[in-house]
Amino acid sequence: MKNLIVSVKMFLVLSVLTGILYPLAVTGLGQLLFPYQANGSLLEKEGQVVGSELIAQKFVSPRYFWPRPSAGDYATVASGASNAGPTSENLKQAVAERQAQGLSREMLFTSGSGLDPHVSPTAVKSQMQRIVQARALSAEQTVLVERLIEEYTEGRQGGLLGEKRVNILKLNLALDETL
Template identity: 40%
Template sequence: MKMILIPLRASLVLLLLCGVVYPLVTTGIAQVVFPYQANGSLMTQGNTIQGSMLIAQSVDSPKLFHPRASNAKYDPTASAGSNQAVASDTYLADQKVKVEEWRKANPALQTVPADLVTGSGSGLDPDLSPNGALAQIPGISKATGIPEATLTSLVQSTTKGRSLGVFGEPHVNVNELNRSILKLIQ
């Protein structure tokens, strides 16, 4: 019996320390030291230019860059991919509809970059390829009156290279781009 009680007590103590005490202490410190960041916020499309750069946010305004499609509806508590096979008829039909929607909204767009019509694995990725961002410039320029050259410069200045020069692909944080646009149009 004693051989069972010792590991059981150790497990309960560790459960309380790691599962209750540690999270409460770190949350308390975060609330005191970084209250705004600890609580998080959404970047609005109105007058406020605040919010997370880490999670894609739904964008309805034609004045802002649109992130990748989200199967999670941009809800961080419902992170999910589509789980559709890329060779399935349903997936192919969905992609054709999305491509046509982009072409209809952007008649000058010759080729629709893949990341504008496909979702990320988590559904919360705030990054686009530089081509995905550049493809949106004519529409945003028309909606905001910001010259295309200015928007192109914004995309270029916010483009991040490969991690450590080797890993991943160049990418642009859509939230960062939209924050820059909101500063320009206010």
Template identity: 45%
Template sequence: MLSLIRPALVLTFIFTALTGLAYPFAMTGLAQALMPYQANGSLTVQNGKVVGSDLIGQAFTTERYFHGRPSATSTADPNDAAKTVDAPYNAASSSGSNLGATSKALAEAIRDRAAVYGQGPAPADLVTASASGLDPQISPASALIQVPRVAAARGIAAERIAQLVQDHVEKRNLGFLGEPRVNVLALNLALDTLRP
């Protein structure tokens, strides 16, 4: 019996050391050496202070800023742990709304969000939440539809704001993967540098 237990314990120890310690330390060290920006969360720093991440959206709500894609994330209600409350872009609770296509609540939310952008059709990414609830980017069309509001709130010519949007459009990865997009945090930080 001991002849069976001893090799099992030795192998458990060896594989625990290899896969539980050596491999994670090696990968962490390699990531830190080769791509420290990505390995540390793609943090955006301004004036020596972390203001966000390129990978997680933020809840910009004032008229002076571009708004990101709606977020359906939530957190525990501080008054009743059995309930949840909305907590947009809560990275600790990445999730969608789980509302189906026939949901009246979803149709109402889409209608309310679309009404903000006028009579014409609003881009889909401005009226629907993503599956993760953390999207940091919007489509160029979603940014451009917000230009008149941002320009009026800041007293800056709409043409200048539209050009800023165009300057921040990220192209498809490798020229064919994904869609063109605009990082809302980067755009809003650049917007703060414009003067009327």
């Protein structure tokens, strides 16, 4: 009986400690030290939240840069890959449709999570012609778009990890502000 009482007490103490106190402490520190990140890294346009810089947004208009395709249609609940193999007719058809749009190799397949907000500068530059035509941009405006791509190209994380990348939502917001 003594062991049961000790076990119940330990359960209650650890439940309060790990289920209430620790989460409150971590949440409080996050809000205090990193409020932007703790609240989802939300981006606003004219006072309205338009998305998070951490999650890809669906852009279908030819006037905008597109992120990598998403197997879950950019839904955060159903994020993930399609698990379609090289013999899948649906995958072959989707890739053929993307190739017909002139997308770069990187843009032919979905990202692992389906929510990756970044693509390579090469993938962004491969979309330039479509955007120039859809927006009927002049040569001077095209140069501005090229400068935006350079400005929004992020380096390796910490100078070591990953490759150069461009956040599509940030770039598209800047594109709308500039042109």
